[in-house]
Amino acid sequence: MAVSIPKKLSLDKYGPLIALVALVIVSTILYPRFIEIRNLLNILRQVSYTGIIALGMTFVIISGGIDLSVGSMTALAGAFAILTLNAVTQGLMMFSPGWLGTLLSILAAAAVSIVIGLAAGFVNGFLVTKGRIAPFIVTLGTMAIFRSLTLYIGKAGEFRSVSSSYGDMGMSVILGIPLPVWIFFILAALLSFVLNRTKFGRYVCAVGSNEKVARYSAINVDKVRLISYVIVGLMVGITAVLISARLNSLSSTNAGKDYEMDAIAAVVIGGTAMTGGKGSVWGSVIGAMILGIINNMLNMLGVSPYLQGLVKGIVIIGAVSIQRGWFNNGRTEK
Amino acid sequence: MVEIAKAIAFDSRFLIMDEPTTMLTSKEVEILFRLIERLKAHGVTIVYISHKLKEVKRICDRVMVLRDGEFISLEEIANIGIDEMARRMVGRELKEIFPEKKPAAGEVVLSVHNLSVEGLLHDISFDLHVGEVLGFAGLIGAGRTELAETIMGLRRAESGEISLRGKPLQLRKPWDAVHAGLSYLSEDRQGSGIITSFDVVKNITLTSLREYAKPFISQKAEIEKSKFYVDRFSIKIPSLFAKLEQLSGGNQQKVSLAKSIDTQPKIIIIDEPTRGIDVKAKRDIYVFVRGLANAGISVIFISSELEEIIGMCDRVLIMRSGRIVGELPSEKLSEEEIMYFATGIKGGY
Secondary structure, eight states: OTTHHHHHHHHHHHHHHHHHHHHHHHHHHHOGGGGSHHHHHHHHHHHHHHHHHHHHHHHHHHTTOOOOOHHHHHHHHHHHHHHHHHHHHHHHHTTOOOHHHHHHHHHHHHHHHHHHHHHHHHHHHHHHHTSOOOHHHHHHHHHHHHHHHHHHHHTTSEEEOSOHHHHHHHHOEETTEEHHHHHHHHHHHHHHHHHHHSHHHHHHHHHHHOHHHHHHTTOOHHHHHHHHHHHHHHHHHHHHHHHHHHHTEEETTTTTTTHHHHHHHHHHHTTOOTTSSOOOHHHHHHHHHHHHHHHHHHHHTTOOGGGHHHHHHHHHHHHHHHHHHHHTTTOOOO | OHHHHHHHHTOOSEEEEESTTTTOOHHHHHHHHHHHHHHHHTTOEEEEEOSOHHHHHHHOSEEEEEETTEEEEEEEGGGOOHHHHHHHHHTSOGGGGSOOOOOOOOOEEEEEEEEEETTTEEEEEEEEETTOEEEEEEOTTSSHHHHHHHHTTSSOOSEEEEEETTEEOOOSSHHHHHHTTEEEEOSOIIIIIOOTTSBHHHHHTSTTGGGTBSSSBOHHHHHHHHHHHHHHTTOOOSOTTOBGGGSOHHHHHHHHHHHHHTTOOSEEEEESTTTTOOHHHHHHHHHHHHHHHHTTOEEEEEOSOHHHHHHHOSEEEEEETTEEEEEEEGGGOOHHHHHHHHHTSSSOO
8 A cells, every 4th residue: 555655646746747748758859949948938928828827727626616707807807907007108198207107007007907807706706605606607607797898898899008018018028038927937836835835725625625524624615715716816817917918909809718718728737636625736837838838739730720629628638537547546436 | 235236236256345334224234134144045255344243243154353454363153252352352351441430520611501503402501511521312313413513603503602611602603613612523524524535634734724824834743743643542544644535434533533632622522433433443532532531621422322421421411302301420321211311201392
């Protein structure tokens, strides 16, 4: 017993990492330019937007929930970010402000986006906990609501930023690494610490493993679940700033489209159990990278973009079935 | 029952049954035993693992006793009685299974007054003294677990008062009870006591996690404390990071007990602590519970096993249909007397 269990655990833990390394090796063999720093940084930048959301999604899924509304939420928060940016920029115009005014308008945009994200996350969490409605239904509903609000405010068109500095920020590179990638990794380190070293992180796992035991252990189950939705909201608020700055505009119809799919896929591929109870933040980072590399390779090999969804779907289903196999290894069915 | 049917459906010549009756009602047990007789007549070999010695005596031909993974004896069933089996399992005389009582008539620490929960509890009033082991006997469904859950803030009381050392206790959430020094060992170990997919350490510190997170969890402190409990209760585990699902019922129960005392309670409610665990683990738990009482902790001991209620408790309250219908001091305890109250022959209502 003492010999076989650590082996199995390490496969649980390092499976996604092994898959990532294997994928990198295969990709390099198939297409040597894959391994060039510029290409790798490009992939990292592409995955960091939904990757940041996946970090928060990890908490929701471990706690036994799901959030389908993150895509629409990104659009809504991004729309408010650009509206705020434009309002503040135009309001300050008469004072002919310099860099200080630019900074102020960007900070205001970011603050509003984050507040919208937090509020939207709170609404989801509140309906799930106090409303006692299944997370799938709640966030399916708010997915429609958030998108509809964005379309209404933007008249189904585009939100254009009037500040070129906002776009510069979105494209900025610090010490050779794009800004979103920095933020992605810093947030991953932070949230990984929260999951592993704080009461809240432990409670999230407890609630997802066995809600009744958690309640009998004097854990405030509703509060834990609510906060996990608020964390996703926070991550969405941050992503909304980064993605709207990247394009210096935001389409009310297309912004955040399929983000829920990519975020959930990253979490699942990263080894977090859809049934809740256990998972890892760095696993989700790896999951996001795996998805990004697959996309990149399909592009490089000239596979039709219409077929990329097919490959993604197969990878997700494959990841879950492998997980099942590992978790149930040597155990009789329930 | 389905599991058993599945096992038999394969038409096996050799069958291992591991505690097959734990989840069965007595009627189902009868059906199972008749089935075993039939299988035996057809020449099927059966290894029957159980800690219920009466069953073993009744249906087995030979019996092997194991203790701590060691072979103790193998004998024809006719040559060994239940008492002797138990003695060999525990490694000492059965009479010594219950530790010596030390009744303490200390001051009242918990006082429950006219507590009612719609349809479940009616006008419950009792006092609990410092260092006392107060038994709650009764038939299953008499409302004992519901009473424990209400005291722990897991159920909302409709009326009545709970006071701690004379001060009324406000229970808005389960944490209020834990914070006030109350602790509960659930009867439903896997359903509400422990998380089977968590390791030993994370289970032990789950309720008391605040003590280890100031503000970040100190894994070193968690591990040290867990080691302490593992030694103290002689919990048998492959490692501190073994998942609870890998442990036997008795060891799971010891972890559960460690979890409920790690909050440093003044009062602990222990609900069916020995259900489904082996004789040796039972004795460990009895000794430990008495040790708690001797250390000045007040214990509410809920059990449906009359033998342990009589062996353990300084005083016993008997419940029926959500009411307390009788009280017996230690010296008046007998199985008959308790059953008179529990079934309504004595005690009114």
